[in-house]
Amino acid sequence: MASIPSNNHNEKEKKKTKTKTKNENTHSLSDLKTLGLQLLSSRAHINNLPLLLTFVSPSSPPPYVLEALLSLQSFFITNLPSLPSSSKPPPAGDDVQVDAEFIYRTWLRSKFDELVKSLIDVAVSSECDDTLKEIVLDAIMEFVKVGNKGKFHSAVYHRFLQSIAHSSTPVDTLIALLVKKYFHYLDVRYFTYISIKELAKTFKAEYMSGDVGGHSKEGVEFIHIVHSIISSIPPLENSNQSDYTMWVESGDNKVLSDDQEAKQLKMKKNDEEVLTSSKIVRRMKLKFSKAWISFLKLPLPIDVYKEVLVILDQEVIPYLSKPIILSDFLTKSYDIGGVISVMALSSLFLLMTKYGLEYPNFYEKLYALLVPSIFMAKHRAKFFQLLDSCLKSPLLPAYLAAAFAKKLSRLSLVVPPSGALVIIALIHNLLRRHPSINCLVHRENVSESKNDNSTSEEAAKGTDADTPKMKPGIDHFNYEEADPIKSSALRSSLWEIDSLRHHYCPPVSRLVLSLENDLTVRSKTTEIDVKDFVAGSYSTILGQELKKKLKRVPLAFYQAPPTTLFSESDFAGWSFDNEHSEKNIDSSDHLSAKRQRVGSS
Structure with a gap:
């Protein structure tokens, strides 16, 4: 059938x-x-x-x-x-x-x-x-x-966006035309958010029921198109409402008082209401929030997932009605690990600093992200700037600051020179912000640290009671430990940074020397701006070295091109006459020929 x-x-x-x-x-x-x-x-x-x-x-x-x-x-x-x-x-029976x-x-x-x-x-x-x-x-x-008789025809517009979202052919041209010609109109943006919310809600219902696969070709294309539309809509800036333009000029776009609008709401039904620019402005945050939340609930492909995480902190969170609603999405993203955690860090840090989000395991997760591959990641520049900001608080415990400093110093031995420059800058700032970890700088005998106050708890527990004293040169830091408090960083030293004095890359060795000078004369120095080092690479370091003006040094050279390998002044009493040497060679050859003839006879 x-x-x-x-x-x-x-x-x-x-x-x-x-x-x-x-x-x-x-x-x-x-x-x-x-x-x-x-x-x-x-x-x-x-x-x-x-x-x-x-x-x-x-x-x-x-x-x-x-x-x-x-x-x-x-x-x-x-x-x-x-x-x-x-x-x-x-219908039958109507008085029409x-x-x-x-x-x-x-x-x-x-x-x-x-x-x-x-x-x-x-x-x-x-x-x-x-x-x-x-x-x-x-x-x-x-x-x-x-x-629609002077009102925005939302049904036609929704049908149009629905066809774009479910199209099996490329629709980049249509989306670009919408952005260029219509997305600057206030009511077009408003109804676009409404349509996106409905499209995402319908797709999720079909996905949950199994009617459509989120990772099928059709599902992936749908999510890509919806993401392209919603990320192309310019956010509602806090400007004068008189600057907003409407696509449908209904003639009722003047700003009314709350009492006047309440009277209008009583006179008109919700579906027949004429939306003014003032009403749309007040409701835009809510529509914007619902559209983005509905979209983020979809089974996002990994490429869309990464693109969303990149723009959340700048283009989405500041315009949400309740930004804290993204806490579950961001904490789950941060717990994934790898590149996803790095990309979710900025948005999560924004929620923690500006919107009161509490995330107890934040620094433990951040500590776990410090691996050699992070120095080659695409978004490493933003990550290191955020890392420096996260470690800026003076309330950071000494064990945590020491763990980050020690983990970074160990990584400096295996990362490229550009990464070593970033690490030196980060450790420089850590040592300036947290004087309690300065014991890591000039500690020559790490076994003496057993008497420090930092290990009093371990001594009270008797963990090292039966253990003989370590010989000098033993590093107590456990690089493989995921928990910073158990890494024993305060019992170690920053010997890795000292070894960078002899690094093969001149900028690295020079920066280590400047680090020592800055720590010696603290009153005349300030923190290093990590932004100056995060975008470095082999090519940038080489370019900077080639641009430097080298000092002229005396060189050995000849006023005139030499004609002999050695000059007569080099070997006094010896003659290097070419003609005389040629005669000696000819005579020796003649004598050897005569000997051969005599011997043969």
Whole structure:
């Protein structure tokens, strides 16, 4: 039974295609122009309307689509205000006189809905060029403006966005046109957020029921398109409301008081309410928040996941009605580890510092992110700046500051020179901010640290009572320990930084020497700006070294090109005459030849 409707639908589509092909072969562009002029001139030529509709199709040539569209657009714009809101006939029993005029206008409404559907099909088709898509988009948005009796036609706009989101062909051109021409209008942004929320909600329901796979090709393309739309909408800045422009100018856009708007709400139903710019501004944060929360609940592919984490702290969180609502999403992302944790760090840090989020295991997770691969990550620059900010608090415990300093110093032995420069800058700032860890700098015998106050708890527990004293040179720091408090960093020293004095890269050794000078004269030095080192690489270090002006040093050189390997002054009493040496060689050869002849005789 399920195959019968499908076959009937295919047969209808084939018949429609044959009809369009036949019409294109029998009508020229001049004929279409004539049909359009007749339609606009008199109701007697209303039968030209269905004929013109057949040319608005992705399979029609662009000139035919354009000519038919111009006529149909002019016809419907003048007649839309008098058309019913739906093409369905009124239910039986209503006190509505069903006369010929009402039937005619209901029929026109059905043809308008058919035109909108055809325009959307043309817009998302891969067969149409970009110029025609722009014209079709303008026509759709014009119907959005005038198709609902002075109010924004959200149904047409939602249908258009739904077709874009579920399109199997590339729609980058359409999204770019929307951003360029319409997303600066306040009401267009408002209804776009509403549509995105509904699209995401529907997709999630289908995904949970198993009707559509979130990781299927269709599901992945849907999420990519929705992300492209929602991330392209400019946020609502805190500017003067008089600067906001509306796509649908209803004539009721003046700013009203709360009492006046309350009276209007009593007089109008919610679905018939005329939205003013002031109302939209007050509601925009809520719509923005609902759209983003609905989108983030979808099964995001890994590439979209990363792109979302990159923009959350700058483009999403500041404009949410309740930013703390993202705490679950960000903490789960931070717990994943690897690059995802690095990218979620900035947004999580923003929630902790500005919105009161409490995350007890934050520093333990941050400590676990310090691995050699982080120095080659794409977003390492932002990560190291955030790492420096996270370690800035004077309330940071000594054991935690020491653990980070020791973990970074150990990493300096295996990372590239650019990473070593960042590590030296971070440790420099740690030592300046936390004087309690200065014991790590000049400790020569690490076994003496057993008498320090930092290990009094361990001594009280008797952990080292039966253990003989360690020999000098033993490092108590446990690099493999994930918990900073158990790493024994305070019993160690920063010997790794001292070894960088002899680093093969000159900038690294120079920065280590400056670190020693800065710690010696604290009053005349300040913290190092990590931003100056985070973007470094082999190429940047080489470029900086090549730009430096080298001091001239005396070199050994000859005023005139030498003619001999050694000069006579080098070996006094010896002669290096070429002619004399040649004669000696000839005579020696002659004597050796005579000896050979004598011996043979």
